[in-house]
Amino acid sequence: MHxxxxxxxxxxxxxxxRLKSLFFNSPxxxxxxxxxxxxxxxxxxxxVDWAFLSSVWRAEDEATCRETDGACWSVIDxxxxxxxxxxxxxxxxxxxxxACVVMILTMIASCVSWFWTTVRLGVLWIAGFGLxxxxxxGGIFGLSVITPxxxxxxxxxxxxxxxxxxxxxxxxxxxxLGRRSKLPVIARLIGLLIDFVxxxxxxxxxxxxxxxTPFLLPGWLLGDKLYRVIAGFALFFACxxxxxxxxxxxxxxxxxxxxGLTLGLNYWQRVSRIQLPQAFRNSLPAIVNQFVITxxxxxxxxxxxxxxxxxxxAAAYGTGVWTVHYIEVYVFIGLIYFxxxxxxxxxxxxxxxxxxxxxx
Amino acid sequence: xxxxxxxxxxxxxxxxxxxxxxxxxHVLKEIDLSVADGEKVVICGPSGSGKxxxxxCICKLEDHQKGSINVLGTELNDDIxxxxxxxxxxxxVFQQFNLFPHMTVLENCTLALTLVRKKSRREAESIAMGFxxxxxxxxxxxxxxxxxxxxxxxxxxxxxxxxxxxxxxxxDEPTSALDPEMISEVLDVxxxxxxxxxxxxxxxxxxxxxxxxxxxxxxxxxxxxxEQNDPVTFxxxxxxxxxxxxxxxxxxx
Ligand SMILES: Nc1ncnc2c1ncn2[C@@H]1O[C@H](COP(=O)(O)OP(=O)(O)O)[C@@H](O)[C@H]1O
Ligand SMILES: [Mg+2]
Numbered sequence: 001m002h003x004x005x006x007x008x009x010x011x012x013x014x015x016x017x018r019l020k021s022l023f024f025n026s027p028x029x030x031x032x033x034x035x036x037x038x039x040x041x042x043x044x045x046x047x048v049d050w051a052f053l054s055s056v057w058r059a060e061d062e063a064t065c066r067e068t069d070g071a072c073w074s075v076i077d078x079x080x081x082x083x084x085x086x087x088x089x090x091x092x093x094x095x096x097x098x099a100c101v102v103m104i105l106t107m108i109a110s111c112v113s114w115f116w117t118t119v120r121l122g123v124l125w126i127a128g129f130g131l132x133x134x135x136x137x138g139g140i141f142g143l144s145v146i147t148p149x150x151x152x153x154x155x156x157x158x159x160x161x162x163x164x165x166x167x168x169x170x171x172x173x174x175x176x177l178g179r180r181s182k183l184p185v186i187a188r189l190i191g192l193l194i195d196f197v198x199x200x201x202x203x204x205x206x207x208x209x210x211x212x213t214p215f216l217l218p219g220w221l222l223g224d225k226l227y228r229v230i231a232g233f234a235l236f237f238a239c240x241x242x243x244x245x246x247x248x249x250x251x252x253x254x255x256x257x258x259x260g261l262t263l264g265l266n267y268w269q270r271v272s273r274i275q276l277p278q279a280f281r282n283s284l285p286a287i288v289n290q291f292v293i294t295x296x297x298x299x300x301x302x303x304x305x306x307x308x309x310x311x312x313x314a315a316a317y318g319t320g321v322w323t324v325h326y327i328e329v330y331v332f333i334g335l336i337y338f339x340x341x342x343x344x345x346x347x348x349x350x351x352x353x354x355x356x357x358x359x360x
Numbered sequence: 361x362x363x364x365x366x367x368x369x370x371x372x373x374x375x376x377x378x379x380x381x382x383x384x385x386h387v388l389k390e391i392d393l394s395v396a397d398g399e400k401v402v403i404c405g406p407s408g409s410g411k412x413x414x415x416x417c418i419c420k421l422e423d424h425q426k427g428s429i430n431v432l433g434t435e436l437n438d439d440i441x442x443x444x445x446x447x448x449x450x451x452x453v454f455q456q457f458n459l460f461p462h463m464t465v466l467e468n469c470t471l472a473l474t475l476v477r478k479k480s481r482r483e484a485e486s487i488a489m490g491f492x493x494x495x496x497x498x499x500x501x502x503x504x505x506x507x508x509x510x511x512x513x514x515x516x517x518x519x520x521x522x523x524x525x526x527x528x529x530x531x532d533e534p535t536s537a538l539d540p541e542m543i544s545e546v547l548d549v550x551x552x553x554x555x556x557x558x559x560x561x562x563x564x565x566x567x568x569x570x571x572x573x574x575x576x577x578x579x580x581x582x583x584x585x586x587e588q589n590d591p592v593t594f595x596x597x598x599x600x601x602x603x604x605x606x607x608x609x610x611x612x613x
Contacts (some may be wrong), residue, residue: 060487071416162417228493253456253458255454255456255458256458258421258452258458259452259454259458259459259460259517261419261420261421262419262421262450262451262452262475262521263446263447263471263472263520263521263524264447264472264476264524265471265475265476266442266444266474269475269476273460273471273475274460277462278460278461278462281462353463
């Protein structure tokens, strides 16, 4: 299959020739190329000029902002704490910072294959969430109590995303398996649940969790509004993710399960060792995509009264001299989203490559 | 190999009056078949005659609806505990190999040893390497199935079954998906297994193999066992018209 070629490949044309034939083949080609080049350079220059050359960086220099048409990054310098921490008490911001770092490290560690056993993942997540909760909520080790209504900014966004993922992922596997159950009652009921939840907008589900459940559930079952919203969000996530996983399961040839059966493996052994690994590999792009969508959808919790990063951003430019600088704030927040979402998709691409090992 | 069972004295598989339907389609009709311990049986017959279904019933990949199947003294019924017990003692080699594509060759072989036989990883690996040597492929143990040729994959699949130390090995057209030049490497492994006294039931159209190792050749057509005999009589003096027609068709090329 990989025998060395017996003839050497024809020599490549020099780069200059190839460029010429691609972009300057005819006078019209040349014209189009030049116009595009000009427009493109102008755009790049304007952006660089706005963001770096004519911009103002320090909060004290706010006054000079009015004399330049560059970006006024002073607003970030002055108000970044609101963006990152929302309504979290000022002198406790270090707790929120450490909690953020803990949660991000937990998520990064979850991506390392060494952790991919039930025990290791379990320990990692319990430790990660436990530490996050202690730092954010306080109440022990002499930390003052800060209730979830006051959590906000980046820490809240990350917490909601991590909690939804970690509750939603196992749930989605169970739903996908349940929908394929040999017992028709279970398969039907779970199918109905999945299709029902998927037919509702996320907003409705979060609203139900935040506002309506208090009328339906007894007080001791209720928990904090934040946890109800996360539970509703996780259910929504799981119903979509379950369909991605089910598609992956569906595309495994039936001979795989039969081979497992004849080796004497029981149902859970076949599911965990044969079916799920292949299902994840088969639908990895869709699964990663669902995480990306979920990260971006966390901003919707503003509607039910939480100050996640986007709402905190609005608060950051919402007062005094800063009201004109909303573009800078949104660019900054966009950059934060980009860092997370781009890392997520790069990680997905890396996984795809890694899992393709040995596959034609 | 089983010490407690004296060769020839106990039936490894007994099927009595077995019937099976797929919906309205009567796929197995009144099958009576007894395979002694250590016996090698070859089943042949036209496509769609029910050969695969028959051996899949023996390892309970299919349920039969009427009659009884007894494997190694255990009746195959709907009792889950029984089924797992039987499956551990009966190995199956498939036409499409069905290796696990996300595991290396070695991991394919050690999976059931660690999960079902509860061996330690080191023990499982040494057992698996032993069988990979037996099928003459130990140097490929770290590769993934997708990196191997069809013949190599099928030999790994045989090694994977052997790791469970089965009493009976079932083969469902093990060479039908292979390129011609790879058939003999798989048949060689099967011949050496036969010589060691393994109880084997093989669905195959490799008549050279049947002549060489089979104690009995069975011809199936339309869900029935039409004729069975020792290989010499079966090939040289077939009794039934349908057998004669089938043999003339497969021996033409
Ligand atoms: N799961 C199934 N559902 C319905 N019909 C089936 C199924 N499996 C096999 N059959 C039918 O049963 C008949 C026998 O199949 P099979 O045992 O695979 O034959 P063979 O292995 O001899 O070619 C064929 O006509 C096939 O179409
Ligand atoms: Mg068949």
